[in-house]
Amino acid sequence: MSAVAACAASVRDKEMSHVNPREAIGLDLGRRTVAYDDRDAILYALAVGARATELELVFERDLRALPTYGPALGLWAADALGERGLFDVSRALHGAQRLDVLEPLPPRGELELTARVANVWDKGDAAVFEVEVDCRQFRSVAAIFAPGSGGFGGERGPSAAGDPEQPPSATGSVQTTPEQAALYRLTGDRHAIHVDPAAAAAIGQPRPILHGLCTLGVVVRELARIAGAHACDLRELAVRFAAPVLPGERIEVRTWETGETPTRFAAATARGTVLSGGEVRFA
Numbered sequence: 001m002s003a004v005a006a007c008a009a010s011v012r013d014k015e016m017s018h019v020n021p022r023e024a025i026g027l028d029l030g031r032r033t034v035a036y037d038d039r040d041a042i043l044y045a046l047a048v049g050a051r052a053t054e055l056e057l058v059f060e061r062d063l064r065a066l067p068t069y070g071p072a073l074g075l076w077a078a079d080a081l082g083e084r085g086l087f088d089v090s091r092a093l094h095g096a097q098r099l100d101v102l103e104p105l106p107p108r109g110e111l112e113l114t115a116r117v118a119n120v121w122d123k124g125d126a127a128v129f130e131v132e133v134d135c136r137q138f139r140s141v142a143a144i145f146a147p148g149s150g151g152f153g154g155e156r157g158p159s160a161a162g163d164p165e166q167p168p169s170a171t172g173s174v175q176t177t178p179e180q181a182a183l184y185r186l187t188g189d190r191h192a193i194h195v196d197p198a199a200a201a202a203i204g205q206p207r208p209i210l211h212g213l214c215t216l217g218v219v220v221r222e223l224a225r226i227a228g229a230h231a232c233d234l235r236e237l238a239v240r241f242a243a244p245v246l247p248g249e250r251i252e253v254r255t256w257e258t259g260e261t262p263t264r265f266a267a268a269t270a271r272g273t274v275l276s277g278g279e280v281r282f283a
């Protein structure tokens with residue numbers, strides 16, 4: 001480690017040492033007007049696998065914005081949390097995501113977003129920070145999993161809902177591309193672990209990993225296909241990122257119709273489960 005890096009780490013450790021993560025519960029992360037245009041909405045759609053034939057996703061004349069673009073537009077809130085020095089940003093991962101759609105995203109326009117820390121859970125070694133982003137169109141809750149920041153005497157919070165044991169009602173499969181993360185990062189999340197082999201290795205990954213929200217966007221499109229719905233008609237979504245997806249991996253999707261809404265789902269690559277405890281509902 002260079003002298004500068006060692007000094008920065010020591011400052012960071014000192015800054016982090018006197019802050020109890022529990023004190024972040026309810027923390028106001030600010031408000032922001034986020035604008036996007038046709039090009040942004042189309043780029044997002046392409047980055048989560050839209051086809052040229054899906055004119056409502058790739059042609060400005062017919063454009064609809066995918067609801068899963070909402071949490072991506074709210075990612076500044078996780079950055080705002082990271083800047084507070086509450087956890088080691090070099091090890092944090094997007095652990096889980098919830099999305100409640102209140103009304104369709106405009107195909108282009110401005111959103112008025114507010115953000116706060118809804119909760120902080122103490123998982124022993126790790127802390128989980130729930131970052132809630134609200135606007136007229138949606139409520140998004142991103143769980144940021146921060147290894148090494150737990151053990152502060154907080155509540156443990158909910159455990160993952162296990163996936164159903166019975167055979168799935170339906171299955172699907174979607175191929176990601178080796179370039180998927182390199183493309184997706186142009187939608188706004190340029191964190192190095194998604195493109196730089198050295199940054200990925202530093203968090204113990206064999207190569208750069210896919211953004212959680214990219215995996216989600218890809219899988220929601222497949223869930224919509226399975227349900228005979230359109231991904232733009234998503235109303236409700238919750239899922240845990242159980243393990244990283246590597247760009248180029250095939251994702252197998254399983255759904256369970258339990259007779260109740262929402263529909264349960266999970267997803268796996270050849271290496272094992274990557275999404276667990278999923279719940280989804282389309283209009």
Ligand SMILES: C/C(=C\CC[C@@H](C)[C@H]1CC[C@H]2[C@@H]3[C@H](O)C[C@@H]4C[C@H](O)CC[C@]4(C)[C@H]3C[C@H](O)[C@]12C)C(=O)SCCNC(=O)CCNC(=O)[C@H](O)C(C)(C)COP(=O)(O)OP(=O)(O)OC[C@H]1O[C@@H](n2cnc3c(N)ncnc32)[C@H](O)[C@@H]1OP(=O)(O)O
Pocket residue numbers: 078079080081082083088089090091092093094095096123126128143144145156157158159160189191209210211212213240241242243244245
């Ligand atoms: C977008 C993204 C990552 C971004 C997040 C951060 C990296 C960034 C947020 C803030 C950023 C910084 C900030 O902006 C300031 C700067 C700004 C500059 O511009 C840039 C630099 C910054 C410093 C900036 C840097 C970063 O951007 C930020 C810090 C991603 O997409 S990451 C990819 C998607 N996610 C994944 O691939 C995760 C996959 N999951 C796993 O690998 C594992 O599940 C796990 C490692 C998370 C946990 O496994 P583990 O084996 O450790 O856990 P267990 O022992 O099984 O369970 C222990 C308990 O924890 C519970 N639990 C387990 N897994 C999860 C989970 N996924 N979510 C929530 N809770 C979980 C489990 O149930 C156990 O609890 P109990 O049940 O109660 O026992």
